[in-house]
Amino acid sequence: xxxxxxxxxxxxxxxxxxxxxxxxxxxxxxxxxxxxxxxxxxxxxxxxxxxxxxxxxxxxxxxxxxxxxxxxxxxxxxxxxxxxxxxxxxxxxxxxxxxxxxxxxxxxxxxxxxxxxxxxxxxxxxxxxxxxxxxxxxxxxxxxxxxxxxxxxxxxxxxxxxxxxxxxxxxxxxxxxxxxxxxxxxxxxxxxxxxxxxxxxxxxxxxxxxxxxxxxxxxxxxxxxxxxxxxxxxxxxxxxxxxxxxxxxxxxxxxxxxxxxxxxxxxxxxxxxxxxxxxxxxxxxxxxxxxxxx
Amino acid sequence: xxxxxxxxxxxxxxxxxxxxxxxxxxxxxxxxxxxxxxxxxxxxxxxxxxxxxxxxxxxxxxxxxxxxxxxxxxxxxxxxxxxxxxxxxxxxxxxxxxxxxxxxxxxxxxxxxxxxxxxxxxxxxxxxxxxxxxxxxxxxxxxxxxxxxxxxxxxxxxxxxxxxxxxxxxxxxxxxxxx
Numbered sequence: 001x002x003x004x005x006x007x008x009x010x011x012x013x014x015x016x017x018x019x020x021x022x023x024x025x026x027x028x029x030x031x032x033x034x035x036x037x038x039x040x041x042x043x044x045x046x047x048x049x050x051x052x053x054x055x056x057x058x059x060x061x062x063x064x065x066x067x068x069x070x071x072x073x074x075x076x077x078x079x080x081x082x083x084x085x086x087x088x089x090x091x092x093x094x095x096x097x098x099x100x101x102x103x104x105x106x107x108x109x110x111x112x113x114x115x116x117x118x119x120x121x122x123x124x125x126x127x128x129x130x131x132x133x134x135x136x137x138x139x140x141x142x143x144x145x146x147x148x149x150x151x152x153x154x155x156x157x158x159x160x161x162x163x164x165x166x167x168x169x170x171x172x173x174x175x176x177x178x179x180x181x182x183x184x185x186x187x188x189x190x191x192x193x194x195x196x197x198x199x200x201x202x203x204x205x206x207x208x209x210x211x212x213x214x215x216x217x218x219x220x221x222x223x224x225x226x227x228x229x230x231x232x233x234x235x236x237x238x239x240x241x242x243x244x245x246x247x248x249x250x251x252x253x254x255x256x257x258x259x260x261x262x263x264x265x266x267x268x269x270x271x272x273x274x275x276x277x278x279x280x281x282x283x284x285x286x287x288x289x290x291x292x293x294x
Numbered sequence: 295x296x297x298x299x300x301x302x303x304x305x306x307x308x309x310x311x312x313x314x315x316x317x318x319x320x321x322x323x324x325x326x327x328x329x330x331x332x333x334x335x336x337x338x339x340x341x342x343x344x345x346x347x348x349x350x351x352x353x354x355x356x357x358x359x360x361x362x363x364x365x366x367x368x369x370x371x372x373x374x375x376x377x378x379x380x381x382x383x384x385x386x387x388x389x390x391x392x393x394x395x396x397x398x399x400x401x402x403x404x405x406x407x408x409x410x411x412x413x414x415x416x417x418x419x420x421x422x423x424x425x426x427x428x429x430x431x432x433x434x435x436x437x438x439x440x441x442x443x444x445x446x447x448x449x450x451x452x453x454x455x456x457x458x459x460x461x462x463x464x465x466x467x468x469x470x471x472x473x
C-alpha cells in the first residue's frame with residue numbers, strides 16, 4: 001500500500017513537470033531511475049492524452065456562445081445595498097411573492113428564458129415575454145423590454161441560422177421586425193415622470209455553502225423570493241431608466257445590423273427577405289428611438 | 295488566485311465586465327472537459343453554453359472559502375454532464391472536424407492529433423466514471439490534483455490513485471487499438 005502511494009506521488013510529480021512545467025519524459029525519469037521502467041510507458045500515454053488539449057471550440061461556436069452569453073449578461077442587475085424586502089411589511093412580501101410566482105409560473109419559465117427556437121420551452125419563453133409586456137405600463141419600460149427582446153431575437157437568428165432551419169429564421173425575423181416597429185413607434189420624448197423597468201432577469205438560486213454547485217435542476221429552478229424582489233424593485237428613477245434605455249439602444253444599433261448581416265450570408269434564400277427587412281429596419285428604428293430620447 | 299478572487303467578487307456584485315473575463319478565461323477548458331466527457335461535439339457545445347448560463351444565474355451563491363472558482367465551475371459542468379448522460383440513451387461519438395484542432399499545427403501533425411483525439415475520446419468510454427472524470431479534469435480541464443479533488447469530492451490521494459489507474463487503463467486500450 002505504502003509503495004503504491006509512493007508510486008502515485010511520483011507519477012503525479014512527473015505529470016506536473018510534463019504538463020505544467022514542460023519538462024521531458026527523460027528529465028523526469030532521471031529523477032526516479034528506480035521507477036523508470038514502470039513509469040515511462042505511463043508518461044508516454046499521458047503525453048498522448050495531453051494532445052486532447054488540441055480540442056478547440058470552433059470559431060463559429062465561440063462567436064455564437066459569446067453573443068448569447070453577453071445577451072444573458074446584459075439582463076443581470078447589479079446587487080443593491082438595500083434590498084426592497086428589508087423594509088416591506090411581511091404581508092406585502094407574501095402577497096408579492098405569491099403574485100410573482102403565479103404570474104411567472106415557476107422553474108419552467110426560468111428555464112425557458114434561455115431556450116432557443118428549436119426547444120420545446122420556446123413557446124413558454126414567448127408567452128412570458130407577452131406577460132412582461134402587459135405588466136410594463138410605461139413607454140420607456142416597454143421600449144426597454146422591446147429592445148431586450150430584439151436582442152434576444154437577433155441571438156436566436158444567429159443560433160438558428162447555424163442549424164439551417166429556414167422557416168424558423170423567417171418567423172424570428174418577423175418577430176424582430178415587430179419589436180423594431182414598436183420601438184420606433186413608442187413616444188419616448190421626455191414628458192414628466194415616467195419609466196418603469198420590465199420584469200426581466202431571473203434571479204440566482206438562494207445561497208449555498210462551499211463547493212456546492214447548482215445541479216441542472218437547481219440552477220434552472222426559480223427563487224421566488226428573489227424573483228419577487230427583482231419584480232417589485234423595478235421602479236427606478238426616470239433618469240436612470242432613460243439612460244439605461246439609451247445604452248441598450250446604442251448597443252443594439254452598434255451590433256444588430258452586423259450580426260444580422262453575417263446571418264444573412266448563411267441563411268437560406270427563403271429567409272433572406274425577412275432578414276433584409278430586419279437589417280434595413282434595425283438601424284433606422286434604433287436611431288429614431290435614440291433621437292426621441294435626446 | 296487573488297486576481298480571480300477579485301474578479302469573482304466583482305461578478306457577484308453584478309459587474310458584467312468581471313464576469314465576461316471569467317467567461318473568457320474558462321470557456322475553452324470547460325468546452326474541452328465537456329467534449330471528452332460526452333464525446334459529441336454538438337451536444338458538448340450546448341452543455342458548455344449551459345454551464346456559463348447556470349454560473350451566471352448562481353454566481354452569488356458561490357462562497358470562496360479557499361475553494362477555487364474553477365472548481366465550482368467544473369462542478370457545474372460535471373452536474374450538467376451527468377444530467378446529460380443520464381438522459382441520453384446512447385452516447386454517439388461524433389468525429390471531430392478540422393476546425394476542432396488547433397490551427398497552429400502543420401497538416402500532418404493535425405492529422406495525427408485528430409487520430410489521437412478520436413482514439414482518446416473512444417478510449418475514455420472504457421474507463422470507469424471516476425477515471426474518466428479524473429482524465430477529463432486533469433488533461434482537458436487542466437486542473438491540478440487539488441482542484442480535481444475539490445470537484446470530485448475526494449481526497450488528493452484518491453485522485454492520484456484514480457489518475458494512476460486511469461492512465462494504466464487508457465494505455466491498455468490505446469495499445470490494443472494500435473495492435
